Amino acid sequence: METAIEVENLRKVYKEGRVEVxxxxxxxxxxxxxxxxxILGPSGSGKTTLLSxxxxxxxxxxxxxxIHGEDVSNLSEHILPYIRRKYFGFIFQGFNLMPPLTxxxxxxxxxxxxxxxxxxxxxESSHLLRRVGLNERVNFLPRDLSGGEKQRVAIARxxxxxxxxxxxxEPTGNLDHKSGSHxxxxxxxxxxxxxxxxxxxxxxxxxxxxxxxxxHIEDGRLKT
Numbered sequence: 485m486e487t488a489i490e491v492e493n494l495r496k497v498y499k500e501g502r503v504e505v506x507x508x509x510x511x512x513x514x515x516x517x518x519x520x521x522x523i524l525g526p527s528g529s530g531k532t533t534l535l536s537x538x539x540x541x542x543x544x545x546x547x548x549x550x551i552h553g554e555d556v557s558n559l560s561e562h563i564l565p566y567i568r569r570k571y572f573g574f575i576f577q578g579f580n581l582m583p584p585l586t587x588x589x590x591x592x593x594x595x596x597x598x599x600x601x602x603x604x605x606x607x608e609s610s611h612l613l614r615r616v617g618l619n620e621r622v623n624f625l626p627r628d629l630s631g632g633e634k635q636r637v638a639i640a641r642x643x644x645x646x647x648x649x650x651x652x653x654e655p656t657g658n659l660d661h662k663s664g665s666h667x668x669x670x671x672x673x674x675x676x677x678x679x680x681x682x683x684x685x686x687x688x689x690x691x692x693x694x695x696x697x698x699x700h701i702e703d704g705r706l707k708t
Contacts, residue, residue, distance in 0.1 A: 485516040487553070488649055488681040489538060494547035496533050496704075507533040509704035510547070517648075518675050520668070520682045522692065525701035531685045532577070532653055534701065538683065539572050539651045540564045552648065569597055573642035575652035579634045581626040581641075587613060587633075588622040591641045598645050612640035615670060617663070631658040639667055643674060650674065650682040661690055668694045 496508040508530045515521055523531050536542040538549065540556055548557045551571050559567065568574075573594070581590050588609050595605035613622050616636040626634055635658040642650055650671060656664030668691050671682040684695070692698060700707040 485518075486679075488515050488517045488551070489683075490514045490550045491534075491538065492548045492550075494534070494537060494549065495545045496530070496537060496542065497545040506704050508537065508544075511701070511704075511706045512547075513699060513706065515649075515681050515683055517679050517681055519696040520671055520675055520684065520694065522695040522698040523683065523685045523701060524687070524698050529701045530704040531701055533704075535651050535653055535683065535685050539574060539649075540567050569594070571647060571649050573644070573647035573650045575638050575642045575650065575655045577653040577657065579626070579638045581634060581637060583626055586623050586625055587618060587629065587637045587640075590626070590637055591644055594641060594644050600645065608644060609640070612643055613637070616640045616667070632660070632663060635659055636663070636667070639670070643670065646674070646678050646680070648678070648680040650680070652682060652684045652686075654686055654688070655684060656686065656688045656691055664688060664691060665694070 492512045494508055494511045498505045498507060511534060523534065525531050533542065537544050544557060548555060556567055582593065591609035591612055592605045595608060610622060613619060616639055618633060618636055621629060621633060629637065635655065639655060642652070656667055659667060672694065675681050
């Protein structure tokens with residue numbers, strides 16, 4: 485199997501005054517193309533911190549991250565936005581939708597950053613919103629959407645442009661069982677079709693059966 489993303493002895497340490505808090509402690513793992521994996525653990529265990537370092541949002545204190553064989557651990561800050569655009573689709577727990585933009589415009593945003601022509605971006609965004617069941621909400625602003633609908637807009641946005649790696653923080657947390665299963669099915673379809681992968685931080689036991697592997701984290705460490 486081809487490796488999509490690999491982390492080796494990854495650490496993240498925060499300083500609170502004179503006290504060091506270890507959020508992620510020497511985690512090593514590999515995620516392969518064409519798989520959907522889960523990261524499971526109690527609140528404060530380091531799941532989201534790990535996901536953020538994988539996605540080049542947070543810099544690690546130590547260790548290495550390789551994405552499609554490329555070491556991104558020590559790249560300069562001005563290169564990281566390019567790396568994020570090239571490799572990742574993000575589903576954030578807090579949605580992170582742009583309030584002044586409609587659902588359609590929010591989904592189009594990453595496509596614009598990637599230089600996709602306007603007509604093509606419009607078609608793809610409309611198609612993705614239909615796939616997550618929001619074809620009647622394309623022109624709604626985030627304030628006019630329910631929590632579950634905002635989540636589905638965020639998921640559609642993450643899928644825009646067929647990124648090789650999807651990083652998802654509780655993507656089914658605001659969805660009912662049927663919608664949550666549909667979302668995981670979309671992610672499964674994406675990774676199979678595009679030879680990509682999806683990494684999901686989740687507490688949702690209803691989707692465990694749909695995951696290829698589950699990594700358990702506790703106190704910043706990977707449980708074996």
